[in-house]
Amino acid sequence: MTIGTNWAGNLHYAAAGIAHPRSREELHDVLSSPGGLRPLGSRHSFNTIADTTGTLVDLSAMPAVIEQAAPDAVRVSGGMRYGELGAELHRRGLALANLASLPHISVAGAVSTGTHGSGDRIGSLAAAVRAVTIAGPDGERAFRRGDADFAGAIVSLGALGVMVELELDVEPTYEVAQTVHEGPRWDDVLAEFDRVTALGTSVSVFSRWVDRERADQLWVKNRVGGSALDQALLDRLGATPATVQRHPILGAPAEACTPQLGESGPWHERLPHFRLDFTPSAGEELQSEYLVPRRDAVRALEAIRELADRIAPLLLVNEVRTVAADDLWLSPSYGEGAVALHFTWRRDQPAVEALLPEIEAALPDTARPHWGKLSRLDPGEIRRRFPRWSDFAALAARMDPAARFRNAYLERLGL
Ligand SMILES: Cc1cc2nc3c(=O)[nH]c(=O)nc-3n(C[C@H](O)[C@H](O)[C@H](O)COP(=O)(O)OP(=O)(O)OC[C@H]3O[C@@H](n4cnc5c(N)ncnc54)[C@H](O)[C@@H]3O)c2cc1C
Structure with a gap:
């Protein structure tokens, strides 16, 4: 099976295979089979962050979910692209506070890397996440804003498992x-x-x-x-x-x-x-x-x-x-x-x-x-510039004790 390249074409994925689960059950089957795993979004990263020698898990065939979770929050599927989400939210009279320069990227892939737009008073796309459900070989775990470890689970580099659903802050639509x-x-x-x-x-x-x-x-x-x-x-x-x-x-x-x-x-x-x-x-x-x-x-x-x-x-x-x-x-x-x-x-x-x-x-x-x-940048220098790195490393070790989601990119960073 050919896995192909990232969007920019500067990376040929080294993965042995790619899975396209169509349901939560199929996803759990993929996650419980042996070998390395790596969630894959819309392939817009420029480095090896999304690669693995094991199996890439692409959520684009999962059912698209956009559900109102609260008057000011929507629950969305991780593989959803911001472009589709934005159009549907607007149709329902709702909006996000910010978007990146392109609407083509997936919600889970974007928040996992800290993707941002611009605005003195607007946070990154990850800052709009109020809850996330992450699936791994041992089942699913939910984190909600205010929970211990929530702040480590959003910009999480694909290291904790597969984000299947996220809840995002929304507000009335605007022009x-x-x-x-x-x-x-x-x-x-x-x-x-x-x-x-x-x-x-x-x-x-x-x-x-x-x-x-x-x-x-x-x-x-x-x-x-x-x-x-x-x-x-x-x-x-x-x-x-x-x-x-x-x-x-x-x-x-x-x-x-x-x-x-x-x-x-x-x-x-x-x-x-x-x-x-x-x-x-x-x-x-x-x-x-x-x-x-x-x-x-x-x-x-x-x-x-x-x-x-x-x-x-x-x-x-x-x-x-x-x-x-x-x-x-x-x-x-x-x-x-x-x-x-x-x-x-x-x-x-x-x-x-x-x-x-x-x-x-x-x-x-x-x-x-x-x-x-x-x-x-030298990995030690990167760790120094992210003062909560060791808290994140401890969370990754708890969430993924068998290092199934570890890849060369994370190992180079010392995870
Ligand atoms: C033309 C272009 C313009 C860009 N503009 C901006 C910009 O304006 N602002 C900005 O900040 N960045 C920008 N980027 C960078 C881009 O937003 C990030 O690289 C983003 O992570 C890409 O999302 P993706 O869905 O393609 O994820 P991928 O590149 O496929 O994956 C990125 C990471 O997310 C993880 N991941 C993917 N899906 C899941 C999941 N379901 N659960 C857990 N982890 C997951 C992967 O394992 C990997 O670690 C741009 C990139 C391009 C190509």
Whole structure:
């Protein structure tokens, strides 16, 4: 059986097999058969986090569940993709607080790696999880917000078992309008950083770093009915409003992007940059990302600016976003609000991997890598930057005593 590759095509899964259970019973049969196991989502990670030499467990054939669990919560199946979930929630008059740049990813796969969108006051997708049911060879275990170990069980790298169901916080549906502002001056963006990231509900700064003086674009997604755009600040940055639809990679065709130019629409069709029915981002690419505490953000951006000439030849685009703090042990925004420095690279993995140590050495030593993207940081250093790592390792040992869900990625981290 061919298992194929991840979305980016830079990884051929080494798994001996892949199971597509169609029911809870079939899932439990798969989990009780011998050998290594690894839950697989929609394959959008760029490293070996989802791989195994045993059996991959893909939930995409399981029944899709979206049930109201409380007036402000829905229960969803782990293999559900955010794109389908968002459309159905909106139809029912409901919404999530945030989405990532693409709607193609699965709920369980996204929360397992701490996937996030942008917003000073919005947490990662994992922060919206209020309960999870995790299946393993010995049956199922549920964790609810407030329970001991709940905070370790959400961003959990696939190490605890298979998330079959999750409950997510929801709120009444809302509309968002997005606008793009071109060419803000970096000196002014850095001088006014806190005001820039507060320009809307969800703000991104995109740059190809071909110009150290000006970023390419500032994307502002604003809830309709919220505060008006701070035009005086945009003027001070020297940013001019885009008059046509834009792609994050300035100059790339923009038909894959959600509507801009201030045209309001439902949250799930504006918060992601990319539309579900198109290939997101560039397609042929790799990604790395580092989240630094907000207090270190300007220093981190200055370090990247210094490296612009080294970075630009390999870079498709750099995106700067913000993520509110949470208390999830392995969340890159654990304990403190974070600023995420994301790099979409050309698909030249040896060259990217040769450059990453330079970037990692230049960033503040508080920078935490995204679990699903490429990084060269030393495992000991990664453990140090996630202060609850040893609590997580103890939880993984309790949940998976026979190490059935352990893979090479987790072993390298010392699990
Ligand atoms: C074009 C593109 C854009 C992206 N944009 C963003 C972005 O805006 N923000 C961001 O933070 N990241 C972004 N990412 C990264 C992506 O969101 C993460 O890598 C995410 O984990 C992918 O989810 P997935 O469903 O593909 O999971 P996979 O990559 O298949 O798996 C990821 C991890 O989740 C585990 N897992 C999967 N399913 C389950 C389950 N049912 N139970 C338990 N564990 C499970 C796997 O074992 C693995 O450890 C982007 C990636 C791409 C390719």
